Structures are given as structure tokens and as C-alpha cells.
Amino acid sequence: MLNTYQSFYAKAVCWSCLLIPSLLLTTPNFSVLVIGFMILASIGYLVRHDYKAQFKRFDKIVIFCLAWYFIGAIPITILDGETGRYFQGGARLLAAIPVYLALSDLHKHEIIPLRKYLEIGIILGSIGTFILAIYQFFFLSMERVDGFLYSINFGYLACSLAFLSLSLSITSPNKILLVISSCLGLVSVVLTFTRGAIFAVPLLLVLFFVLNANRIKAKWVIVCFVAALSICVLSYQNSSSIKNRIDFTVYEFSSIANGNINNAVSSGDRLQYWLGAIEAFKQSPTFGLSFRERQQLNHQLFLENKIGERASKVQRGHAHSQYFELIASNGALGIITIMTSLFIPLILMIRHYRKTSSDWAFSGSVFVSGFIIFGLTEVLLTANLIGFFYGFMLSIFFAQISVERNAANIKSTGAS
Structure with missing residues (x-):
């Protein structure tokens, strides 16, 4: 039986799982307010119930994954001495720890129907995102829809919602609605x-x-492949916007292949940003270089004719890649951050899925894989909305997996 605060917290977690994906792309950062409330409510839960840390091995790994991004940025912040921007990504993952701890503890007393609320939130969020995208593209005649964000971040989050819908649909009673919302989300991405x-x-x-x-x-794999290929061909033939974007991409790749990297305004510049990040890592492989030092390095690379003038002027030496940004600003500690924030969570979820066929582990694996891919072309975890959303969802997935692991351990102990 839950006490008063536990009952309040259980309702708060359920409603946050509905509201956060619902508001994610349909409002200007309102979902961050909900996440902020949940962080405070989680801290209140831990304090109110005099939480005593009795961490199992899995808990320690999760906490390490959520905390390391912040810890790994401490040396370069001290060496820089001018800004705390290095903590932007890590602080948001660090804030997810109390949510994980409080939810894991709550599940020891009662399992709450988080999935039902999460599915409703994802469906509402995907539909709202689609309506906003259609409005901006067809009624406002925007070349690239962006909602209340940059088009890049909007695309990443719309893709994330689409695949959360698809992955949860496998065993859900809301299968049809989730598949439809996934399709709507993919249209928003395009x-x-x-x-x-x-x-x-x-x-x-x-x-x-x-x-x-x-x-x-x-047969369903073949049907999906044929359908996707047909949609791509028809879209290219019937949409001038899609055709122009694809032609622009082909032109950029052709320019890069022919050695005219500066003619590729987007992809070419990114490659040069990555080159600057690699040079920064070479100069300081342990802790990385500060933003000021990276800007100076990029200017020097321009003078040496190694990168173009346009790429040399990027603010703070920004690498436009989660991976290259971390190795440039955090050095070897950044490599550890890449593992703890992206790849170790994926490994934990896939291993649990293979052992248990857990729906939570499967959805979490697809979710994290999306961010691993997104991170190739943007430093997405430092973005306010994306960083908080990623951290919150990790805490939810990890807490549910923790419950399943504990239940499996109890069952095996009882059987023995």
C-alpha cells in the first residue's frame, strides 16, 4: 500500500510520461518544465522517504553512465576558467539520476502503468508534431519545418518519437494507433x-x-522495403523540395569526392570541423582544448591551408558531431563519455532484451541507437530540450529494466 507522497509521485510519473512526449515538439520547451518538476519531485521522494543507497551492480553502472558526462567535463572547465558551458550536456544527464532512483524505489512497493501513459503521450505528440509540420510546410510555405526549434533538432526528435511509436507497437493493444503515429512522425522528419x-x-x-x-x-520485411522504396521514388519525382534536397546532397558528395570540399557548404564544412576536432585531440589527448584554444587552432589550420576560411570561423570551434566535440573538448575523458552516455546504455539494453525479450529493453535499444546515429552530425546532447528528454527517457527505461532484473532474480532464487 502506497503512502500519500508515494501515491502522488506515482501519479506524477505517469502523467509526466504522457505530457513530456505530448509537449515535446508541439510547444516551446514546455516538456522541459515537466521534466524539471519530475526532477524536483524525485528529489523530494528520496528525501521524504529517507532513501538509503543500497546499490546493486546494475544501479552503479546506470549512475556512472548518467554522471560521467558531467564529471568528465570538470578538468577542461577548470583549465578554461572562463565558462561552464562544458557542463551543458552532463548536467542534464546528471539530473536524471534522482528520477531513476526514485522510480526504482517506487517499483519496490507497487508497479505503476507507465507504458499506458507513455504510449498515449507518444501518439498525441506524433499527431501534434505532424499537424505542426504540415501547417508550417504547406500553409506557411517554409522550406524546412522547425516547429519551435531548429529544423535539425526538430528532425531528430520527430524521428525519435516515430521509432518509439514503432518499437512499442509490437505487443501493444494500441498497435494500430502507434503504427499510424510512427508514419506521421516519419512524414514530419522528411x-x-x-x-x-x-x-x-x-x-x-x-x-x-x-x-x-x-x-x-x-513477407512484412519485403512489404516494408518495397513500400519505402516506392515512397522514396515517388517523392523524388513529385516533390520539387525533396528533389532539390537530394540533388544538393549529391552535388555536395560529388564536390567532396573531387577534392572541392569548400564547394560543399554543409557536408564539406562538417568534415573540416571534424578535422579541427581531431587536431585538437592530438594537441591535448588527455583533457582536450578549451573553446578559445580550439578557435585559435582552427584559424591556424586555415592559415596552413588545411581547412577553408568559412569553416575556420565557426564559434567555439564547434565540431557539429557529438563524438568529435567530446574528443576535442574532453580528450580521452570524452571517449569515456561517448561510451557511458551512448554505447554502454545500448549494450545494457540489448543484453537484457536478448535474455528476457523485454519490450522496455527493445524500445530502449532502438531509442538509444537513434541518438547514436544522430550524434554523428550534431552535438545534440548539449541542446536543452534534447538533452533533458534523452536523460529522462534513459531513467525511465533503466528503471523498468531494473524492476525486471530484480523480478527475475527473485524468481530464480525462489526456484532454487
Whole structure:
């Protein structure tokens, strides 16, 4: 039986799982307010119930994953001495720890129907995102829809919602609604013309089918492949915007292949940002270089004719890649951050899914895989909305997996 505060917290978590995806792309950062409330409510839960840390191995790994991004940024922040921007990504993951701890503790007393609320929130969020994208593209005649964000970030989050819908649909009673919301989300992704998000779609579909090889019939894989290919061909032939974007991409790649990297305004500049990040890592492989030092380095690389003038002027030496940004500003500590914030969570979820066929572990695997792909072309975890959303969802997935692990351990102990 839950006491008064536990009952309040249980309702708060359920409603946050509904509100956060619902408000994610349909409002200007309102979902961050809900996440902020949940962080405070979680801290209140831990204090109110005199929480005593009795961490199991899995808990320690999760806490380390959520905390390291922040810890790894401490040396360069001290060495810089001028700004705390290095903590932007880490602080948001760090804030997810009390949510994980409080929710894991709550589940020891009562399992709450989080999935029902989360599915409703994702469906509402995907529909709202689609309506906003259609309005901006067709009624406002915007070349690239962006909602209340940059088109790039809008594309990443729309893709994330689309694949949360698809991954949860496998065993859900709301299967049809979730599949429809996934399709609407993918349309929203396309209307952003964000290549990083669009590029992620086929890769995530492949992962989706690979992980579900034993539950999906081969004919459905063929049907989906033919449908996707047909949609791509028809879109290219009938949409001037899509045709222009694809032609622009082909032109950029052709320019890069022919050695005219400066003619590729977007992709070419990114490659040069990455070169600057690699040089920064070479100069300071342990802790990385400060923003000021990276700007100076990029200017020097321009003078040495190694990168173009346009790329040399990027603010703070910004790498436009989660991976290159971390190795440039955090050095070897950044490599650890890449593992703890992205790849170790994926490994934990896939391992749990293979052992248990857990729906939570499967959805979490697809979710994290999306961010691993998105991170190739943007420093997305430092963005306010994306960072908080990623951290919150990790805490939810990890807490649910923790419950399933504990239940499995109790069952095996009882059987023995």
C-alpha cells in the first residue's frame, strides 16, 4: 500500500510520461518544465522517504553512465576558467539520476502503468508534431519545418518519437494507433529535410527488423522495403523540395569526392570541423582544448591551408558531431563519455532484451541507437530540450529494466 507522497509521485510519473512526449515538439520547451518538476519531485521522494543507497551492480553502472558526462567535463572547465558551458550536456544527464532512483524505489512497493501513459503521450505528440509540420510546410510555405526549434533538432526528435511509436507497437493493444503515429512522425522528419535524421530512418528500420527477426514474418520485411522504396521514388519525382534536397546532397558528395570540399557548404564544412576536432585531440589527448584554444587552432589550420576560411570561423570551434566535440573538448575523458552516455546504455539494453525479450529493453535499444546515429552530425546532447528528454527517457527505461532484473532474480532464487 502506497503512502500519500508515494501515491502522488506515482501519479506524477505517469502523467509526466504522457505530457513530456505530448509537449515535446508541439510547444516551446514546455516538456522541459515537466521534466524539471519530475526532477524536483524525485528529489523530494528520496528525501521524504529517507532513501538509503543500497546499490546493486546494475544501479552503479546506470549512475556512472548518467554522471560521467558531467564529471568528465570538470578538468577542461577548470583549465578554461572562463565558462561552464562544458557542463551543458552532463548536467542534464546528471539530473536524471534522482528520477531513476526514485522510480526504482517506487517499483519496490507497487508497479505503476507507465507504458499506458507513455504510449498515449507518444501518439498525441506524433499527431501534434505532424499537424505542426504540415501547417508550417504547406500553409506557411517554409522550406524546412522547425516547429519551435531548429529544423535539425526538430528532425531528430520527430524521428525519435516515430521509432518509439514503432518499437512499442509490437505487443501493444494500441498497435494500430502507434503504427499510424510512427508514419506521421516519419512524414514530419522528411519535411524538416534534416539529412542526419532522414539518414537514420533506414538504419533504425534495419535494427528494428534484426532485433525482431523471430517475431516478424519475412513477407512484412519485403512489404516494408518495397513500400519505402516506392515512397522514396515517388517523392523524388513529385516533390520539387525533396528533389532539390537530394540533388544538393549529391552535388555536395560529388564536390567532396573531387577534392572541392569548400564547394560543399554543409557536408564539406562538417568534415573540416571534424578535422579541427581531431587536431585538437592530438594537441591535448588527455583533457582536450578549451573553446578559445580550439578557435585559435582552427584559424591556424586555415592559415596552413588545411581547412577553408568559412569553416575556420565557426564559434567555439564547434565540431557539429557529438563524438568529435567530446574528443576535442574532453580528450580521452570524452571517449569515456561517448561510451557511458551512448554505447554502454545500448549494450545494457540489448543484453537484457536478448535474455528476457523485454519490450522496455527493445524500445530502449532502438531509442538509444537513434541518438547514436544522430550524434554523428550534431552535438545534440548539449541542446536543452534534447538533452533533458534523452536523460529522462534513459531513467525511465533503466528503471523498468531494473524492476525486471530484480523480478527475475527473485524468481530464480525462489526456484532454487
